[in-house]
Structures are given as C-alpha cells and as structure tokens.
Amino acid sequence: MVTDRTAPGETTALATEVEGLLSPEEPDGVFRDTRKCVDGLLALGLILISPPTPRPKTHS
Amino acid sequence: MAEQTQGAVALSAVIADAATGVALALQGGGDPYALSRILRQDDPLAPAAVRVLGADALAPYALEHRAAPGGADDEAVVRQTLAAYPPGADASAVSAWSYRGLVEASHAYLPVGDQPWPRPPKAGSDWIGTDPWPKLAHRVSQLAALALPGLAADLADQLAARTDDLARGFVRAVRRRDWLQAAGVGRWLARLPDVPPTLGLDAGLAFVRQMGGADPRVALHVVAARRFHGRGW
Numbered sequence: 476m477v478t479d480r481t482a483p484g485e486t487t488a489l490a491t492e493v494e495g496l497l498s499p500e501e502p503d504g505v506f507r508d509t510r511k512c513v514d515g516l517l518a519l520g521l522i523l524i525s526p527p528t529p530r531p532k533t534h535s
Numbered sequence: 536m537a538e539q540t541q542g543a544v545a546l547s548a549v550i551a552d553a554a555t556g557v558a559l560a561l562q563g564g565g566d567p568y569a570l571s572r573i574l575r576q577d578d579p580l581a582p583a584a585v586r587v588l589g590a591d592a593l594a595p596y597a598l599e600h601r602a603a604p605g606g607a608d609d610e611a612v613v614r615q616t617l618a619a620y621p622p623g624a625d626a627s628a629v630s631a632w633s634y635r636g637l638v639e640a641s642h643a644y645l646p647v648g649d650q651p652w653p654r655p656p657k658a659g660s661d662w663i664g665t666d667p668w669p670k671l672a673h674r675v676s677q678l679a680a681l682a683l684p685g686l687a688a689d690l691a692d693q694l695a696a697r698t699d700d701l702a703r704g705f706v707r708a709v710r711r712r713d714w715l716q717a718a719g720v721g722r723w724l725a726r727l728p729d730v731p732p733t734l735g736l737d738a739g740l741a742f743v744r745q746m747g748g749a750d751p752r753v754a755l756h757v758v759a760a761r762r763f764h765g766r767g768w
Contacts, residue, residue, distance in 0.1 A: 494627070
C-alpha cells in the first residue's frame, strides 16, 4: 500500500513538475518545409537567370 | 532552484526505472508484472511517475490481464495517482488526454474493488484537425501511451485522417535526432492503418531504437510498437 508522505507544498511543486514532463516544449531547431521553400527557390532562380537590366548605350 | 532541479532529476530517475520495468515485462522478461513491484511503495514520487507514464504503467496487463490481473496494491497506486494529479483547469491537452488514458486503462486492466473507477474525463480534440503537422507530431508523440490497443478509439479514428502528416512528423523527428518524439510518433503510426509503405516504418523504428534506445522511454515505445502492433524489428 502506498502512503502519501509528501507535504502540501512539495505536492504542488511535484504537480508542476509532472505537468512539465507531460508536455515539454519541443527543443529549438531549424526546419524548413520543402513545399514552402519551393516558391523562394523558384524566385531566386528566376532572378539569377534573368537578363541584365537594359542600360542606355553610350556613343563616344 | 537547486532543490527543484534535484527533484526533477529524482523524478526522472523513478520514471526511467519504471519505464525499464514496463519494457522488460512487455518483452516477457522477469517475474510476472506488478506495477507495485517496479515502484518503491514508500516512494512519494511513485504516483508522480505513474502520472507521467500514464496508461503505459499498466501496459503489461494488456498482454496478460486475463491470466494475472492487477492486484490491490496496483489499484491503490493508481487511485492515489488519479486523486493527486488530476488535470487542472489550465492543464494542457496532453495532460488531459494522458489522464484520460490512465483512467481508461484502469477500467480495462485493473479490478474494480470496493469503489468504481472514475469516468474518463472529456478532453479537447480540436487540435487534431487544426495543428500544423510538426506540432501535431510533437503532441501525438507525448500521447504515445494511448496507442495501446483498445484505448482512445476516438483519438485513433481522428488521427487516422492525418496519417500522412504523422509520417512526415516521424521523418522530421528522426532527422532532428529527437528519438523520444520519433519513438512516440512511430508507435502511433504502428497502430494506425494505411501507413504509407514508402515510410519504412519497421526499419525506422529499429533505427530509432538503435540510436535512442539508451533512453528507457524510447525503448518502451519501440518495444510496445513491436509487441502490440508487430511493427519494427
């Protein structure tokens, strides 16, 4: 038979600890969603392959 | 602060010991399982550890409860846990679902005794349909104990609609080397039908065990997936 030997203060602290262990935050990390990145990569590719800005010709 | 950290370490150690005992019992090793045997009965941390493990604390009875039902000592530990750590009004959805899982498992695997078990409380399920997939996978991994057969049937039905998202979450967790999350999500995927075969769940679970099996809770999830659902090597 388990007997409860914890003081009320300790029980509150334990309850908080238990809640924390039940649903801890996910550790930080960088993760990119490929589907979201596709648009960015496409835009970058278009910029790279686009022709240079036309400039007025100079006649010396 | 130092005392709190020390307390957290002590609780984590009790949880790890209990998880090791449950995993061993699921593998068929050792003496016949009794929850009151794997926890020191005079340990004030025992109910807290049972609350964190949730339904997994009674998982071996899902295998053998007909032959060897839980005894009065186990019933006392679980009743004390349910009374001491109910989810508060501001508790997280995980806490509410985990508590519900323990109540359901008590109904299923433990004798009723003099008092009836409390009714499984309601737990919100809006997040299942609305969470983005990384968050969903993280949350579902924390509810891995509810993947025991017969528990949380409504949760399983709703998660089945997001099997692909959970499969993505499994891969993400493996790539992040978050073995506890990967094991938890993998255990749920082992229960769900229609898991994409291209995921390679069996090999994935074996890999997670190889890499993260030193953590008793990771080992417990992988062993449970194998024992109850036949997934993983």
